[in-house]
Amino acid sequence: MQVEAIYSHGRIEFTQPLRLKHDYVRVIVDVPDDEIDSQIPQYNLPTETISRGQAMLEQYKSILNAPLPPDADLPELGAEYQERLEAIDLRAQIRKEQGRPV
Numbered sequence: 001m002q003v004e005a006i007y008s009h010g011r012i013e014f015t016q017p018l019r020l021k022h023d024y025v026r027v028i029v030d031v032p033d034d035e036i037d038s039q040i041p042q043y044n045l046p047t048e049t050i051s052r053g054q055a056m057l058e059q060y061k062s063i064l065n066a067p068l069p070p071d072a073d074l075p076e077l078g079a080e081y082q083e084r085l086e087a088i089d090l091r092a093q094i095r096k097e098q099g100r101p102v
Helices: 047-064 079-097
Strands: 005-008 011-014
Touching: none
Parallel strands: none
Antiparallel strands: 005 011
């Protein structure tokens, strides 16, 4: 079904009221080419700032891709943390028994 809508300040509003069955509906929007601003903002940052940002990005990537330590090298769980894990498991079990998503 095709309906007419207007884009206004980041929102798409139907020109006529339309009642949908669900809160979220995937749509395809046909925007005229002459309405698209093709200018990409250019930021004239100092080279020092760019290199610092690139270094931070590389550091985060290395942390993200670092191998996990062997289980034997991990510290023991504290009593409080163990209680939290048990509470999470109990909550999941109760939700499952009630037929709710876990």
